[in-house]
Amino acid sequence: xxxxxxxxxxxxxxxxxxxxxxxxxxxxxxxxxxxxxxxxxxxxxxxxxxxxxxxxxxxxxxxxxxxxxxxxxxxxxxxxxxxxxxxxxxxxxxxxxxxxxxxxxxxxxxxxxxxxxxxxxxxxxxxxxxxxxxxxxxxxxxxxxxxxxxxxxxxxxxxxxxxxxxxxxxxxxxxxxxxxxxxxxxxxxxxxxxxxxxxxxxxxxxxxxxxxxxxxxxxxxxxxxxxxxxxxxxxxxxxxxxxxxxxxxxxxxxxxxxxxxxxxxxxxxxxxxxxxxxxxxxxxxxxxxx
Numbered sequence: 001x002x003x004x005x006x007x008x009x010x011x012x013x014x015x016x017x018x019x020x021x022x023x024x025x026x027x028x029x030x031x032x033x034x035x036x037x038x039x040x041x042x043x044x045x046x047x048x049x050x051x052x053x054x055x056x057x058x059x060x061x062x063x064x065x066x067x068x069x070x071x072x073x074x075x076x077x078x079x080x081x082x083x084x085x086x087x088x089x090x091x092x093x094x095x096x097x098x099x100x101x102x103x104x105x106x107x108x109x110x111x112x113x114x115x116x117x118x119x120x121x122x123x124x125x126x127x128x129x130x131x132x133x134x135x136x137x138x139x140x141x142x143x144x145x146x147x148x149x150x151x152x153x154x155x156x157x158x159x160x161x162x163x164x165x166x167x168x169x170x171x172x173x174x175x176x177x178x179x180x181x182x183x184x185x186x187x188x189x190x191x192x193x194x195x196x197x198x199x200x201x202x203x204x205x206x207x208x209x210x211x212x213x214x215x216x217x218x219x220x221x222x223x224x225x226x227x228x229x230x231x232x233x234x235x236x237x238x239x240x241x242x243x244x245x246x247x248x249x250x251x252x253x254x255x256x257x258x259x260x261x262x263x264x265x266x267x268x269x270x271x272x273x274x275x276x277x278x279x280x281x282x283x284x285x286x287x288x289x290x
Contacts, residue, residue: 179217
């Protein structure tokens with residue numbers, strides 16, 4: 001696992017994006033195969049851990065690194081309920097764990113399946129440690145002397161919690177924004193996601209740090225606001241495919257060529273597979289609602 005430093009006080013714990021998936025488990029498919037980062041924002045002896053990564057070993061590495069820096073107060077924020085973001089939460093069971101109220105509801109509903117390894121398959125996350133603090137809409141967290149705005153959005157998943165450092169225009173985006181393209185988890189909500197991206201773009205972030213993205217771009221301070229535009233353009237293409245006004249078999253590189261040429265997106269071959277899965281999901285959703 002790499003430790004990237006997009007800013008002096010922000011650590012990105014990055015693993016994967018080094019070739020095709022080594023297995024078809026959820027750890028590889030959609031997580032390590034695409035590259036995934038969890039983050040920590042450090043201020044003095046306090047830190048906020050943003051997602052707990054894909055395994056207990058990953059989470060343990062994060063905690064040991066922070067403690068080696070002198071961190072003694074750790075708060076955890078889960079960006080949303082998907083497995084690759086909550087798998088290491090047991091390592092932080094003695095810390096306050098925050099999420100949106102919807103994230104807690106999703107995890108409570110799925111808890112028995114997650115712990116038995118029957119929700120998206122093995123490996124199981126057992127025990128699954130649930131958040132003990134929740135919020136709706138927006139809140140602030142105090143991490144040392146640093147005040148962070150925590151904002152709820154419905155993009156990618158209906159329970160996203162994003163971190164906004166307003167005075168520096170830094171957005172930690174969870175899975176709401178992704179490079180090369182978004183991973184469709186809720187095909188029926190794409191119109192909602194489009195509207196929510198407009199709301200997110202209204203913040204005018206200067207630095208966007210996604211959980212799934214190019215490690216060199218993350219290390220260099222993240223993506224510009226154009227990542228919002230590129231994500232919105234891609235979702236619009238998927239809606240056109242679902243409506244039958246765009247061809248479903250067009251290669252992904254052709255569909256997003258303008259965003260690649262502008263540098264808003266960085267090509268990673270594994271996302272061609274993700275795109276094919278996305279197309280299948282939106283077409284299946286269209287069929288189910290016809």
